[in-house]
Amino acid sequence: MPAWSKVRNSYPALKEYTYLDTAGTGVVSVSTARAARKFYEQVSNHGNVKLKAWLERVGEARRQIALLIGAKPEEVAFVANTSHGMNIAALMLKGQGEVLTNESEFPTSTVPWLHQGYKVHFVRATRGVIQLESTAGAAGRAGCKSASTARPLSIREAMGRRKRGIIVHSYVQFATGFRQDMAALGRLARRHGHHFVANITQGCGAFPVDVKEWGADIACCSGIKWMCAGEGAGFMYIRRGLLKKFKAPLAGWFSVKDPMRIDNRTVRLKTEAARFELGGLPMPSIFALGCAAEQTRRLGVGNIAGRIRGLTDYLLERLEEIDVPVASSKAPEHRSGIVLVRLPGAGALVEKLRKRKVRVSARSAGIRVSLHFYNNRDDIDAFINHLGRLVSSGKRCPGAGRGALA
Ligand SMILES: Cc1ncc(COP(=O)(O)O)c(C=O)c1O
Structure with missing residues (x-):
């Protein structure tokens, strides 16, 4: 099994960003x-x-x-x-x-x-x-x-x-x-x-x-x-x-x-x-x-797939904790590295996350989070912490429900 934390060091962008947007653009390694x-x-x-x-x-x-x-x-x-x-x-x-x-x-x-x-x-x-x-x-x-x-x-x-x-x-x-x-x-x-x-x-x-x-x-x-x-x-x-x-x-x-x-x-x-x-x-x-x-x-595609499954399991758990629903199929055989989080006002939320150096994409009324082998649980925690704060501050706005997050 690859030492994932060592592998991660070859992807410099991950030092600066909480990068959860491989479905947009994958991070290129130093040797590539x-x-x-x-x-x-x-x-x-x-x-x-x-x-x-x-x-x-x-x-x-x-x-x-x-x-x-x-x-x-x-x-x-x-x-x-x-x-x-x-x-x-x-x-x-x-x-x-x-x-x-x-x-x-x-x-x-x-x-x-x-x-x-x-x-x-x-x-x-x-x-x-x-x-x-x-x-x-x-x-x-x-x-x-x-x-x-x-x-x-x-x-x-x-x-x-x-x-x-x-x-x-x-x-x-x-x-x-x-x-x-x-x-x-x-x-x-x-x-x-x-x-x-x-x-x-x-x-x-x-x-x-x-x-x-x-x-x-x-x-x-x-x-x-x-x-x-x-x-x-x-x-x-x-x-x-x-x-x-x-x-x-x-x-x-x-x-x-x-x-x-x-x-x-x-x-x-x-x-x-x-x-x-x-x-x-x-x-x-x-x-x-x-x-x-x-x-x-x-690295081995089987190892990579297993790593992604482990990370997406953790993301799903953490999303449940902050009571944010998921639009993607959760059937194990249909899961991938992409998780679509169902949230209205995704465009504005994604912009706010980007200001905090968290990279995700807005897609079809939700936030698309994508996890590759080079991500880790800290990335997911950082995303959840920022998202949780944004969602709860949206809820606190007078008259605002989830739909007022934009
Ligand atoms: C399924 C799929 N195919 C292709 C692309 C990109 O197309 P192209 O390689 O022609 O730029 C995307 C971009 O998001 C995609 O999601």
Whole structure:
């Protein structure tokens, strides 16, 4: 088991802030920052002399990502962010049917498909839960927003309505932190002849990802959140069979098998996912991502997930003590690093907390608290103490109930 207090020392921001906002931006470790900086030091001192070494480091970063998500390196492409990957997915899967998603997706999962003219169906989330199977209790609550009828729908029911299509779904929802059972979703998708596109940005780096076990066709991830790699690079997984089956909708000089031939007449594309790396790469960001992925693997994703569970248990206990409700599902199998605290006036509260150097986000009528392995109980105590004081001072205002906190 990692010595978490020692690990924490590698994340300098935690000395200054009570940082509970990894779902917004993960804190970058000293060595990850150094990996990115090293590129600029080298290009500043030596120009392109280190090019061969840089390309090898890109290869190593790809290998680290592949190991982290259970893929082969040939199935991993570096992209700028999740949106970039989703756009490639939406272009690639044109003609494969309509899109099925849920109403609580981050727009990155929906805008690229809507923009390409796909019909997108939104399954309802009920109290933060996105049902795969319908249950008696869900009847009348779950539903498919864009369908013409108001009949209750789970994902299975919505899939059953069409012979094929594309399910686009996040591993972890950005506001509530609901963690979906992606292996079960993948099984459903296969049974119903749907392609399965996963947005893993809010889960990868914190909870296990196994794209093969899930049966994902495509998975897209940004490096900025739970991967703790900063801005500029993300990655996408594309299943090998898909790479063979579908024509590449984009290509550039670096997409071809031998770019250094500088051939401007023929297009012989790489067979790997790297064909979507069209030209010069954002090397510093990729080096940071590779370093962060290696650190994640060294700590062990299982250990990280366990650490997050322990911290969120403690947060839930402390919230109960100050009588502040939680909007996230508390079912152990659906919990993640995100806890949505139900409080009106969240925007103003978050601003007040920020003045006290407590970093959290305001999301959908609540405060989103996100806990990664580098947090500790002291962070949670600091947050609870500040929040408790703000909430009780809000209650003391004449005529004010919880709703007057803003
Ligand atoms: C689930 C999810 N996907 C993606 C993103 C960010 O998208 P991108 O990587 O395109 O900036 C966010 C940001 O909050 C998110 O919550």
